[in-house]
Each structure stands twice: as C-alpha cells, then as structure tokens.
Amino acid sequence: xxxxxxxxxxxxxxxxxxxxxxxxxxxxxxxxxxxxxxxxxxxxxxxxxxxxxxxxxxxxxxxxxxxxxxxxxxxxxxxxxxxxxxxxxxxxxxxxxxxxxxxxxxxxxxxxxxxxxxxxxxxxxxxxxxxxxxxxxxxxxxxxxxxxxxxxxxxxxxxxxxxxxxxxxxxxxxxxxxxxxxxxxxxxxxxxxxxxxxxxxxxxxxxxxxxxxxxxxxxxxxxxxxxxxxxxxxxxxxxxxxxxxxxxxxxxxxxxxxxxxxxxxxxxxxxxxxxxxxxxxxxxxxxxxxxxxxxxxxxxxxxxxxxxxxxxxxxxxxxxxxxxxxxxxxxxxxxxxxxxxxxxxxxxxxxxxxxxxxxxxxxxxxxxxxxxxxxxxxxxxxxxxxxxxxxxxxxxxxxxxxxxxxxxxxxxxxxxxxxxxxxxxxxxxxxxxxxxxxxxxxxxxxxxxxxxxxxxxxxxxxxxxxxxxxxxxxxxxxxxxxxxxxxxxxxxxxxxxxxxxxxxxxxxxxxxxxxxxxxxxxxxxxxxxxxxxxxxxxxxxxxxxxxxxxxxxxxxxxxxxxxxxxxxxxxxxxxxxxxxxxxxxxxxxxxxxxxxxxxxxxxxxxxxxxxxxxxxxxxxxxxxxxxxxxxxxx
Numbered sequence: 093x094x095x096x097x098x099x100x101x102x103x104x105x106x107x108x109x110x111x112x113x114x115x116x117x118x119x120x121x122x123x124x125x126x127x128x129x130x131x132x133x134x135x136x137x138x139x140x141x142x143x144x145x146x147x148x149x150x151x152x153x154x155x156x157x158x159x160x161x162x163x164x165x166x167x168x169x170x171x172x173x174x175x176x177x178x179x180x181x182x183x184x185x186x187x188x189x190x191x192x193x194x195x196x197x198x199x200x201x202x203x204x205x206x207x208x209x210x211x212x213x214x215x216x217x218x219x220x221x222x223x224x225x226x227x228x229x230x231x232x233x234x235x236x237x238x239x240x241x242x243x244x245x246x247x248x249x250x251x252x253x254x255x256x257x258x259x260x261x262x263x264x265x266x267x268x269x270x271x272x273x274x275x276x277x278x279x280x281x282x283x284x285x286x287x288x289x290x291x292x293x294x295x296x297x298x299x300x301x302x303x304x305x306x307x308x309x310x311x312x313x314x315x316x317x318x319x320x321x322x323x324x325x326x327x328x329x330x331x332x333x334x335x336x337x338x339x340x341x342x343x344x345x346x347x348x349x350x351x352x353x354x355x356x357x358x359x360x361x362x363x364x365x366x367x368x369x370x371x372x373x374x375x376x377x378x379x380x381x382x383x384x385x386x387x388x389x390x391x392x393x394x395x396x397x398x399x400x401x402x403x404x405x406x407x408x409x410x411x412x413x414x415x416x417x418x419x420x421x422x423x424x425x426x427x428x429x430x431x432x433x434x435x436x437x438x439x440x441x442x443x444x445x446x447x448x449x450x451x452x453x454x455x456x457x458x459x460x461x462x463x464x465x466x467x468x469x470x471x472x473x474x475x476x477x478x479x480x481x482x483x484x485x486x487x488x489x490x491x492x493x494x495x496x497x498x499x500x501x502x503x504x505x506x507x508x509x510x511x512x513x514x515x516x517x518x519x520x521x522x523x524x525x526x527x528x529x530x531x532x533x534x535x536x537x538x539x540x541x542x543x544x545x546x547x548x549x550x551x552x553x554x555x556x557x558x559x560x561x562x563x564x565x566x567x568x569x570x571x572x573x574x575x576x577x578x579x580x581x582x583x584x585x586x587x588x589x590x591x592x593x594x595x596x597x598x599x600x601x602x603x604x605x606x607x608x609x610x611x612x613x614x615x616x617x618x619x620x621x622x623x624x625x626x627x628x629x630x631x632x633x634x635x636x637x638x639x640x641x642x643x644x645x646x647x648x649x650x651x652x653x654x655x656x657x658x659x660x661x662x663x664x665x666x667x668x669x670x671x672x673x674x675x676x677x678x679x680x681x682x683x684x685x686x687x688x689x690x691x692x693x694x695x696x697x698x699x700x701x702x703x704x705x706x707x708x709x710x711x712x713x714x715x716x717x718x719x720x721x722x723x724x725x726x
Contacts, residue, residue: 094470094472094473096469096470096473097469097470097472097473097476098473100473100474100477101476101480103477104315104319104477104480104481105296108296108299108300108308108312108484109299109300111300111304111307111308111312112299112300112308113300113303113304114311115303115305115311116303118307119303119305119306119522120519120522121518121522122518122521123194123504123518123521123522123525124194125305126305126525127305127306127399127496127499127500127525128306128403131189131402131403132405133400133404133409133413134404135408135409135410135411135412135413135415136412137310138400138401138404138409138410138416139412139414139415139420140313140314140416140417140420141310141314141400141489142397142400142413142414142416142417142421143317143417143421143425144313144314144316144317144482144485145396145490146421147316147317147420147482147485148232148485148486149232149239149479149480149482149483149486150231150232150235151482152324152429152432153238153457153459153460155170155429155433156432156436156437156455156458156459157455159362159433159434159437160353160354160433160436160437160455161355161451161452161455162355162357162372163357163361163363163364163371164362164363164364164365164430164686165369165371165373166370166371167426168381169380169384171422171426171675171678172382172385173384173385173388173390173422174418174421174422174674174675175385175667175671176388176391176393176561177397177418177421177422178415178418178667178670178674179385179391179392179393180392180397180398180401180414181410181412181415181417181418181667181719182411182414182663182664182670182719183664183667184393184401184565184639185393185404185410185411185413185414186407186408186410187568187637187638187639188398188410189401189402189404189410190407190635190636190637191402191635191636194402194496194500195399195497195500195501196220196393196394196398197212197214197217197220197221197500197501198213198500200216200578201213202635203567203575203624204574204575204624205624205631205632206574206575206624206625206628208574208575208576208579210505210510211579212575212579213501213505214502214505214506215579215582216501217498217501218497219586220389220497221493221494221495221496221497221532222494222497222498222532222535224389225490225493225497225532226532226535226536226539227539228490229486229487229490229491229533229539230536230537230539230540230542231540232487232490233290233487233536233537233540235483236286236289236290236293236483237270237286237287237289237290238456239460239480240285240286240289240290240293240480241270241282241286241289242460242461242463242464243464244289244292245285246285246288246289247259247282247284250288256284258287258288259277259280259281259284260280261284262283262287263280263283265541267283267541268283269286269287269290270282270283270286271457290537293480293483293484294533297483297484297487298529298530298533300312301488301491301492302525302529303526305492305525306399306403306492308488309485309488309489309492312485312488313485313489316481316484316485317420319477319481320478320481320482321424321428322478323471323474323477323478323479324429324475324478325428326467326474326475327432327463327471327475328428328431328435330466330467330471331431331432331435331436331462332431332432332435334466335435335438335439338431338686338687341431341434341438341686342359342363342686342687344438345363345434345437345438346360348438348441349362353437353442354437354442354451354455355451357371358371360689362434362437363434363686363687363688363689364688364689365679365682365683365688366679366690366691368692368693369689369691369692374600376604377600379600379604380600380604383604384603385561386561387558387559387560387603387606387607387611388558388561389558389560389561391560391561391565392565392567392568394564395493396489396490396492396493397417399493400413401413408720411719411720418670418674419674422678423674423678426678426682427681427685430682431685431686436458436459436462437455437458439466440462463479487533491529491532491533494529495525495528495532496525498528498532499521499525499528500521503521503528555589555592555593555599555603555606558585558603558606558607558610559584559585559606559607559608559609559610560582560585561607562607562610563577563578563581563610563611563614564578568639568640569638569640569641569660570640570642571623571629571633571641571643571644571645572618572622573618573623574617574618574621574622574624575621575624576618576620576621577615577621578614579617580613580617581610581611581613581614583613584609584610585606585610588609589606592605592606629645630645630649633645633646633649634649638656639656639657639660639663640657641656641657642656643656663719665715665718666715666716666718666719667715667719669714669718670711672707673707673708673709673711673715674708675708676705676708676711680702680703680704680705680707681701681705683697683701684701
C-alpha cells in the first residue's frame with residue numbers, strides 16, 4: 093500500500109477513537125444512555141446504522157462466492173429478509189419502542205410475567221447474547237483474516253524477534269488463519285500476521301464501542317456506510333471497465349463458460365433472477381426461500397435491529413429506520429455487488445483442478461484478490477478502509493448488543509436483584525457492560541479457530557436460529573402465546589441443530605425440518621400451558637398497544653376488540669406493497685445492469701425490465717399511505 097492508502101486508514105482510526113472519547117461522558121451515565129443512546133436517534137441514522145452493520149466485511153466475500161457457484165438466484169436467500177425488515181418497521185417497530193425495555197430478553201418478563209418468563213429471559217440472554225451472537229462474530233473475524241492478509245503484512249514489517257514467537261504459538265495451538273499446507277513455515281508466519289491484524293482491529297473497535305456506547309457505534313456507522321458505498325462503487329466501476337463494460341459481462345460469461353462455470357453452472361443460470369432459469373431450484377429450496385424470513389431468529393427484529401428501533405426518538409422514526417435499512421441493504425448494495433461479483437468471476441477464472449469442497453472459499457477470496465491486484469493507490473486505501481470499517485461496524489454492534497444481555501439480563505436482573513437483593517448503580521452497570529464486551533470478543537475468537545469458510549459459519553447460524561421466528565412474531569400478535577412456547581422453541585433448536593447436521597446434508601431440508609420441529613413444539617406448549625395471567629396481558633397491552641388479535645384484552649382495556657386486527661392488516665398491506673416495490677426495482681434494475689434473462693414465459697427482456705421498474709415506482713405511494721397515513725406514532 094502507498095502512503096495515501098495508509099493515511100486514509102489512519103484517518104478512520106483516529107475518527108473512531110475520537111468518537112469513543114467524545115461520547116464517553118454521556119454513555120457512562122446509565123445503561124439506557126450506553127445501550128440505547130438515550131432513545132434519541134433520528135430514523136435515518138438508526139436505519140443507516142443497521143445497514144452499516146449488515147454491510148459487513150464478510151458479506152461481499154459471501155456474495156461473490158454465491159454468485160460464482162450458485163448464480164444470482166441463490167441471493168434470494170439474502171434478499172428475502174427484506175420482508176422481515178419491513179415487518180419489523182411497519183408492524184412492530186412502534187411496539188418495540190413503546191415497550192420501553194433495554195433488550196428483547198427483558199421483553200419476556202414484560203410480556204409474560206410468570207415464573208417461566210424469568211427462566212426464558214435467562215435462556216435468551218445466554219442463547220442470543222452468547223451462542224448465536226458469538227457465532228456471528230466468529231465468522232466476521234474469520235473474514236477479517238482474509239481481508240487483512242494481502243494488505244497488512246506484519247511478517248514483513250515486524251522484526252523476527254516479535255513475529256516468530258507469535259508464529260510458533262499459532263503452530264503450537266494448530267490454528268492456521270490462512271490457506272496452505274501445515275508443514276509450510278509461511279503458513280504460520282501469515283497466520284501470525286493475520287492474528288496481529290485481528291487483534292489490532294479489535295483493539296480499536298473495542299475501545300470506541302466500550303467507551304462511547306451506542307452513540308459511538310452509530311457515529312462510526314455513518315462514516316463506514318458512506319466510505320463503503322463509495323469504495324464499492326469505485327471497485328465495481330474499475331472491475332467492469334477491466335471486463336470491457338456492462339454489456340461485455342453477459343457476452344464473456346456465455347463465451348468463457350459455455351461448457352459450465354464453477355461447479356458446472358451454465359451462464360444463463362449464473363445470470364438468472366427467476367427460478368425457471370436458475371440452477372437446481374428445487375421445490376424444497378423455493379419453499380425455504382419463501383419462508384426463511386419468517387422462520388429465522390430476527391423475524392420480529394429480535395437482536396440489534398430491535399435495539400436500533402428502541403433507540404429511536406419516536407415510533408415514526410423507528411418505521412423510517414426500517415425503510416432506510418431495507419432500501420440500503422437490499423436494493424442499493426445489491427446493485428453494486430452484482431456487476432462486481434460477475435466481473436471478478438470473469439477476471440479471475442476458477443481453477444478446474446480445485447476440489448469441490450474448496451471452491452466456495454476460493455471464490456470468496458477473489459474479492460480480496462481483486463482489491464489487491466486491480467485497485468490503484470487512493471482507491472485501494474479507500475476500499476481497505478471501507479472493509480476494515482465494515483468489520484468494525486459489525487463487531488461493535490454485536491459486542492454492544494451482546495453485552496446488553498450480560499449486563500441487563502444476567503448481572504442486573506439475576507445476580508444483583510434476585511441473588512444479592514440490591515439495585516446496582518448506573519455507573520457500575522456501565523463498567524460491567526464494558527467488561528462484558530471484552531469477554532464476548534474472547535469467546536468469538538475461540539469459535540473462529542474452528543471455522544473453515546464464511547459460508548459454513550453462516551449456514552450454522554441460520555440453523556441455530558431457524559424455527560424461532562414464528563413464535564417470536566406471534567407473541568406480539570396473539571394474546572394466547574405463553575412463555576413455555578418460546579422456551580420449547582429454544583430448547584428444540586439447541587437439541588435438534590447438531591442432530592440435523594449429522595443426519596441431513598441438504599441445508600434447505602435441515603432448515604425446514606428445524607422450523608417445523610420448533611414451531612410444533614411451541615404450539616404444543618401453548619396448548620398445554622394456556623395463556624398468561626389476564627392482569628399481566630392487560631398491563632402489556634396498555635403499555636405496548638400491539639397490533640393483532642387481542643380481542644378480550646383490548647375490550648378490558650377499553651378499546652374496540654377488532655382495532656388491533658385492523659391495524660395489523662393495514663400494516664401488513666404496507667409491508668407487502670413495499671416489499672414488492674423493493675423486489676421489482678431490484679430485479680428490474682439488476683437485470684438491466686448485468687443482462688439477466690427474462691423468465692421463459694416473458695421473452696421480451698427490455699420490456700420485462702421496464703415493467704418491473706415502473707411497478708416498483710408505482711407501488712411507492714400505496715405503501716407510504718398505508719404505512720404512514722394517519723397513524724399515531726408517539
């Protein structure tokens with residue numbers, strides 16, 4: 093890297109550290125200031141912060157690998173989450189904010205209030221805050237090694253007396269953080285260099301996130317998302333220019349891979365947005381894509397998405413946050429990544445002799461290879477900064493979110509209030525939160541050593557969360573859901589996940605099986621235990637005003653029995669219209685960018701693209717009116 097590249101990276105590091113110091117005083121007051129920024133975020137900031145977190149350093153590598161090995165259609169497993177984001181925004185964001193809780197685990201005792209609710213709160217704090225959260229962090233850190241290796245060459249910069257002991261330690265624990273034969277000394281030198289890079293990145297990230305809390309996280313997210321979008325645009329323009337322009341992408345795919353690309357995938361299958369043209373679009377896969385947004389762990393916003401909603405200054409801002417997030421996450425970044433991923437496939441053809449098991453990881457690595465070999469000084473620094481900032485954005489969010497469980501739901505609720513019978517001070521809790529940040533990072537580093545590819549970790553996290561979504565949504569919409577339903581879903585997920593990984597190879601069938609088992613267990617628990625105590629439900633309804641089917645509870649609170657159902661269907665209409673709008677714009681503009689074929693039943697490609705774009709724009713007034721027209725959003 094040139095001096096200008098180093099200067100760009102240093103400028104971001106200085107900004108991040110300064111943000112932590114600037115917000116330290118306010119973050120130290122209490123947990124609400126530390127974890128929710130005093131509930132003062134504007135909607136656009138919260139939405140961009142969500143997008144920055146998911147515009148992660150690992151995601152472009154994952155997308156590049158998926159495009160090359162399974163085609164564009166396989167990206168629907170990522171895009172379909174737009175429905176969950178919009179459900180959170182239009183249906184549940186205002187309720188999340190009115191709940192006034194600090195974490196979604198705390199919501200358990202507000203919603204249920206019985207003795208099992210306390211156990212559920214502890215289970216979720218451990219399951220979500222540690223097992224699931226640290227798995228996600230581990231794959232992000234795994235990606236960090238891939239990204240840092242070509243650019244941060246500590247084995248060249250540091251004296252042997254410093255780097256060799258680290259390399260010997262990596263060889264002793266037998267954890268290679270790079271690709272290569274274990275008997276090659278360079279493997280352990282590069283592993284040592286990657287470990288130093290990860291620790292350096294984590295040191296900066298942990299500093300500003302632990303000192304400044306959510307305000308510092310959001311402040312760095314604003315810069316990160318801007319740098320990442322700008323850097324990715326520059327990277328895409330350079331790659332497309334190297335290929336010969338947008339029109340050349342399709343031509344060269346058909347020319348170079350006429351006999352099949354990676355894994356035997358044909359050019360038309362690589363470019364296809366629709367299942368009739370895609371590779372291996374089985375019924376099980378299509379069914380999974382249709383339901384994945386509903387059955388996954390974050391279906392109702394549970395996690396850091398709910399945290400951002402609760403940190404907004406109003407219910408309307410919480411809705412706006414979900415919209416900004418969805419359009420940035422699903423539409424804008426995908427339109428940048430599609431030509432970029434296809435261009436990298438053409439510029440760095442796959443090795444035909446590579447074993448099938450290594451193909452995904454090899455294709456993922458071409459993203460970083462393209463950065464190293466194609467970008468000029470200045471642009472390279474911008475892109476490396478963007479990738480490191482993306483890593484920091486994901487890490488800071490997950491350690492802040494995970495620490496909120498450890499602090500609010502374990503230390504405060506169970507250790508202090510239940511066991512020690514005392515109320516901790518706000519400043520004491522903030523110091524516990526800062527310590528929890530570091531512990532979460534340590535656990536994630538240990539998990540990282542067991543991973544072999546980003547896709548492997550991603551698929552594992554999907555399986556751990558599959559089946560939780562339905563019951564998490566129902567607890568807001570139906571008064572009969574009880575604490576035992578959620579407990580049953582969590583326990584079945586923990587028990588069934590390792591068993592399904594042993595007996596089933598097909599990921600789609602694994603996820604669907606997990607969803608069925610967890611949902612059936614939750615419904616059985618609801619049937620056996622019955623609804624929660626009426627007084628608790630009435631208190632929850634008055635405080636949160638949830639949409640849906642709360643008839644007898646709503647009447648007891650003095651509201652019309654059908655008012656909740658009316659609000660629910662209006663919000664679902666806004667969600668469906670907005671989701672269709674996003675998908676029409678995505679497929680229409682994406683097909684035009686990369687020359688994707690129209691479905692077989694609509695042979696006019698240009699008309700297909702134009703029709704989709706017009707439909708996406710025409711739906712906008714409808715979903716805006718349904719979502720924001722006349723509703724009270726305090």
